Amino acid sequence: MGRLRDGQGLRPADAEWFARGLASGDVTDAQAGAFAMAVRLKGLDAPGRVALTRAMRDSGRVLHWDLPGPVIDKHSTGGIGDSVSLLLAPALAACGAYVPMISGRGLGHTGGTLDKLEAIPGYRTDVSADDLQHLVRDFRCAIVGASAEIAPADRRLYAIRDVTGTVESLDLITASILSKKLAAGLEALVLDVKVGSGAFMKTLDEGMALARALVETAQGAGCMTAALVTDMSQPLGSSAGNALELIEVMETLTGDAINQSLFDLTAALGGEALALAGLAADADEGAERIEEAIETGHAAEIFGEMVAALGGPSDFVERYPDRLPAAPVVREVRAGREGFVTAIDGEALGHAVVRLGGGRLREGDRINPSVGLAELAMVGERVSPDLALAFVHAATEEAAERAVAEVRAAYALGEAAPEEPPLIHDRVG
Numbered sequence: 021m022g023r024l025r026d027g028q029g030l031r032p033a034d035a036e037w038f039a040r041g042l043a044s045g046d047v048t049d050a051q052a053g054a055f056a057m058a059v060r061l062k063g064l065d066a067p068g069r070v071a072l073t074r075a076m077r078d079s080g081r082v083l084h085w086d087l088p089g090p091v092i093d094k095h096s097t098g099g100i101g102d103s104v105s106l107l108l109a110p111a112l113a114a115c116g117a118y119v120p121m122i123s124g125r126g127l128g129h130t131g132g133t134l135d136k137l138e139a140i141p142g143y144r145t146d147v148s149a150d151d152l153q154h155l156v157r158d159f160r161c162a163i164v165g166a167s168a169e170i171a172p173a174d175r176r177l178y179a180i181r182d183v184t185g186t187v188e189s190l191d192l193i194t195a196s197i198l199s200k201k202l203a204a205g206l207e208a209l210v211l212d213v214k215v216g217s218g219a220f221m222k223t224l225d226e227g228m229a230l231a232r233a234l235v236e237t238a239q240g241a242g243c244m245t246a247a248l249v250t251d252m253s254q255p256l257g258s259s260a261g262n263a264l265e266l267i268e269v270m271e272t273l274t275g276d277a278i279n280q281s282l283f284d285l286t287a288a289l290g291g292e293a294l295a296l297a298g299l300a301a302d303a304d305e306g307a308e309r310i311e312e313a314i315e316t317g318h319a320a321e322i323f324g325e326m327v328a329a330l331g332g333p334s335d336f337v338e339r340y341p342d343r344l345p346a347a348p349v350v351r352e353v354r355a356g357r358e359g360f361v362t363a364i365d366g367e368a369l370g371h372a373v374v375r376l377g378g379g380r381l382r383e384g385d386r387i388n389p390s391v392g393l394a395e396l397a398m399v400g401e402r403v404s405p406d407l408a409l410a411f412v413h414a415a416t417e418e419a420a421e422r423a424v425a426e427v428r429a430a431y432a433l434g435e436a437a438p439e440e441p442p443l444i445h446d447r448v449g
Contacts, residue, residue: 080203102256105163106137159329262378290307393412394411399441
């Protein structure tokens with residue numbers, strides 16, 4: 021660590037020693053904190069990021085596959101109303117891929133894929149690495165949490181980062197994300213790097229820097245990777261909250277009511293993934309295949325099989341409205357005046373969902389899957405005193421009243437229609 025502290029970079033042998041020590045406990049919390057702070061202050065070059073990512077990946081079990089198709093996955097840096105993973109995993113599987121999607125829980129103001137799936141009665145997200153391999157072999161995709169066998173060094177370092185003020189280090193973010201993903205034995209990975217008010221990266225420059233670091237590091241570690249830098253200046257879907265987002269996913273998968281932004285971004289990310297894995301000639305052809313997988317119902321069929329295999333209802337696709345919990349209190353958020361939605365504070369909406377009980381204020385908090393926000397107005401929409409900006413789904417009248425005020429404060433209205441933000445800002449890789 022002295023070399024790193026003195027700005028001389030991180031050698032592979034040093035990274036391997038550090039990751040092994042994190043996993044075994046031989047590296048103390050004080051040493052881990054000093055390492056994290058040195059990285060935060062001095063930074064790593066590209067070879068150093070690759071060395072740290074590989075070492076953390078190899079601190080636990082790395083999966084190996086013998087399947088008749090490519091093993092691919094997607095990762096998002098997190099946002100509001102972002103339920104793309106639930107659409108994309110079964111759609112990729114329907115196109116001939118195998119998808120071991122190791123996902124996470126809500127972090128801060130952003131929702132978590134595992135929390136959404138756990139709104140389904142009986143769905144198990146905690147499975148062993150062996151079970152994950154069997155599930156992917158038999159059902160082509162499985163969305164689960166990381167077992168203790170996967171990248172244990174990252175689990176330890178993440179906790180250290182949280183108490184040392186180094187969570188925002190680009191180098192440590194990169195190694196944390198990729199060590200878990202690459203431990204799944206992927207052949208190709210597509211990344212969704214969010215920027216805007218509802219994302220961790222607020223500016224396009226920050227998002228592009230992270231996207232480049234992720235792509236360069238993943239490719240340096242031997243995984244074909246590309247990234248789309250996408251907009252999070254407003255929620256991606258029109259709902260935010262676990263069961264409410266699942267309803268939106270199922271409506272889109274079954275064709276009951278397609279959310280166009282969710283559909284379009286799923287197709288774009290899936291097209292990139294299929295092209296990287298050699299299942300499509302290019303991203304455009306891949307996107308068309310993803311669209312077809314959803315429109316024909318093949319993706320919904322695979323999603324239903326995955327849900328049943330992981331303990332959920334066998335008829336979930338057919339009866340999802342009856343299988344998901346509903347909040348007892350629903351309140352309309354009125355705009356109060358006429359105008360156009362000119363801006364949305366996505367982070368404020370995310371915090372409103374957390375305070376309703378749909379996220380965690382601290383680790384270990386229990387989540388209420390039924391609460392959240394629905395029918396959110398988007399940038400450019402015209403509103404009036406009689407039109408709703410959103411609907412609050414709450415457990416109590418008191419919680420609903422507080423959320424109504426928070427949601428109203430998150431919206432900016434103006435006299436002129438603004439330019440609507442693009443869904444995708446740029447591509448890296």
